[in-house]
Amino acid sequence: MSVEAGRTPGQTHRTAYDDETRARLAADSAAIIARYPQERSALLPMLHLVQSEDGYVSPRGIAFCASTLGLSTAEVSAVATFYTQYKRHPNGEYTVGVCTNTLCAVMGGDAIWEHLSDHLGVGHDETTDDGAITLERIECNAACDYAPVVMVNWEFFDNQTPDSAAGLTDALRAGRPVAPTRGADSVTSFKAMSRVLAGFDDGRADEGVGAGGPTVIGTKLAREKGWEAPSFDGDRSSATSEAGTGGATHQPQPGEEQSSADRPATTGGDVSAEAEQKKQASTDAKES
C-alpha cells in the first residue's frame, strides 16, 4: 500500500483537489455546515472529512476548510494542531492505540506497549513501513473496567495481553478482518472511520454487542439478588442507603462543597465570580 509522503525531502504535498473531488467535498461540507447555527462549528467535522480524503490533515485540506469557511489557513491550522486525532503526517491504514494512562498501564498496558513497539519496530506516532499501522500511546479511553485496553481506529479491544495485541497487529498487516470486542463487526479503515466522525453514518450502528461483561455486571448481580430500584408507583422499600429517606429540605447553594467556587477567593476574578453566582441564585429564587 502506498502512503503519501509527509515531509520527505524532495517531495511536496499535493496542493489542490481535482474538480471532481473538490465538488464532492464541497457537497459534504455543505451538509455538515447545515447541522449548525453558525458555519464555523463545521470546522472540526470538516477536518475529519479532510482526513477521510487524504488520510491526514493535509495542506490542501486546510486550504479547502479555510476557503469554505472564510478563515485564514493559519486559523484552521491553529485548530488542527490542537487536537490529537488530527494527524499532521499521512496516517497508517489503522491507528493502534495502547492505553498507557495509569490504570491500564498498571494492569499491563506498559507491557503491551513495550511488546508492540518492539514487535512493530516503531514508536509513538510512527507508522510501519508498509503503511498499515500507526502506533500511539493513548490516554484514558473510558473503558477502565476492561483494562488493559487497546483501540484500533477507535474501536474497543478489551482485556488485552502483549500476545493478543501482537496477534491483532499481525492480522491487520496481513489484511485479515479484525473484530473489536465492543464495536462494529470489523474494524474499518482510518479514512472510513474519519468519514463517520465527520457525521456521515456508515449504517453499522446495529452491529456488535450492546455491552461487554463488566458493563452489565451490576445489572446481572442485581437481578440475581432481587435488588431493584424503587418502583415508580411509590414502593420505596428497597435500595435506600442509611441516611436515605428524609426529605431533602436543604437546598444546596452554588459554591458549596464540590463546587469550583469552594476554594477561598484569591483574585478579583474569584470575587466577582462569587458575586455573579449569588446574583444568579437570587434570580433563581425569584423565578421558583
Added chain:
Amino acid sequence: MATTLAPVLSAFWDADRSWALETYEANGGYRGLRRALEMQAPDVVTMVKESGLRGRGGAGFPTGMKWGFLPAPDGGPRYLVVNADESEPGTCKDIPLMMASPQHLIEGVIITSYAIGCHHAFIYVRGEVLHVYRRLLKAVEEARAAGYVGTDILGSGYDLEITVHAGAGAYICGEETALLDSLEGLRGQPRLKPPFPAVAGLYARPTVVNNVESIASVPGIVVGGADWFKSMGTERSTGHGLFSLSGHVTNPGQYEAPLGITLRELLDMAGGMRGGRALKFWTPGGSSTPIFTAEHLDVPLDYESVGAAGSMLGTRALQIFDETTSVVRAVTRWTEFYKHESCGKCTPCREGTFWLAQVLQRIERGQGTPADIDLLLDLCDNILGRAFCALGDGATSPITSAVQYFREEFEAGCHTPADVLFPPERSALFDYKPRKALAGVHA
C-alpha cells in the same frame, strides 16, 4: 441496612439489542417525555430542582438550579449542550451508557430542552469512541422517525433538533467552556467566567451544559417524581449513580447504586480485591480527586461525606490499586497526562505541569533529591486556584494526597527506582518480563 444496587439507567443493558428504540420503549422509555409535554416547562424545571439531582459529571452542581440560571426568554435561541466528552482517567460510565442504551440520553435531552426552551440541542461526544458515535447518530434518527425529535413533537407544537458532534481528542474539552469553544470550531480552551454559560454560552447565547448521566437521569425523575428520586441516596446527595470499579478488583465493572454506598459494600459485590491482596489506594472520582486509602473504605460515597474526608465524589470512578502498586508510578503517570492535556492557556498550569512531571520522573527513577518533595508541594501550591479552569487543580490532587498518605515512597525515590521497590510485573494481570528501564517508558 446494607445498601443494595439500584439499576435505573443500567436496568436492561444486557437486553438483546439494548440500544434499539423498541427495546427502550419496551422497558418504559418515553413515558417521561409524554408526561413532560403535558406539563408547563417551568414545572419540569421545578421538579428536577426538587429531586435534588446534582451534576454527575464531577462537580455535583444542582442540575435544576443550573437550568434555573437561564435568563428570561428574549425571543432568541437558547441551547442545551450535553457533555459526552468523558475523558477523566478512571471514568468509564457515560461511554458504556451511550453504547448500551443511548435512548436514555436522547429522551433526557428532549425533556431538558423542552424544560429550558431550547430548540436545538447538541451532544458533544469525544471522537475516540467510533461505535458510540454511530449508536448516537442512529438513536437520534430512530427518535426522529418515531416523532420524538423534529417538528411538532407528539403533537405538542414543540420543535427540537439534535446534533451529535464528534470531538477530535482533547481532555480539556470536558471543561464546559472549552467544550463550547470547541463546538464553535475553535481550539478547546476554557473561557474566563463570568459570564457563565447560562448567560453567554454557545454562540454567546444562554446555554445549559450538562453531563450525560445527569441528563439520562431526567426521564426517570419525570416519571417517578422528585420524591421517587429522593427515596434513593442521602439527604443532600439524592438518587442513583453509576459507580465504576476498575483496577485490582476481582470483578470490575459498572455498579449502579444509591449515592452514599461505601467502597466496602461495592467491593463485596465485586468479589473483593484481586487474589485477596490488600487495598493500598484508590480514587473516589477519577484522577483529579485526591486519593483515598484503606482507612476510607467506609466513607459514604456521597458529595458531602467524600468532601469531608478530604476528596471529591467526582465521577464515581473508583480506580483501585493493591499493595503491589507503586504510588509514585501511578501519580507520575497521571501527572504526565495533565502535562499532555494542559491546553496551554494559563501559565501556572502549562508550565507547572511540565515541572511536576520532570520532578516526578526523577523520583520514579530513584534520582530524586531531598528537596524534591517540598518542590512538588510548592509547585502544586502555585498551580492550585491560579488557572481559568480546574485542570491544573486536578493535576495537584493526586500529588498532594499521595504525599500526604505515602510520603515515605517519595522519599525512597531519592535512592531507589519505583520499579525496584514495586516490580511492575506484579501489578499486571498477566506474567511478563519488563524489557525497558523506566526512562524508556517516558521517552
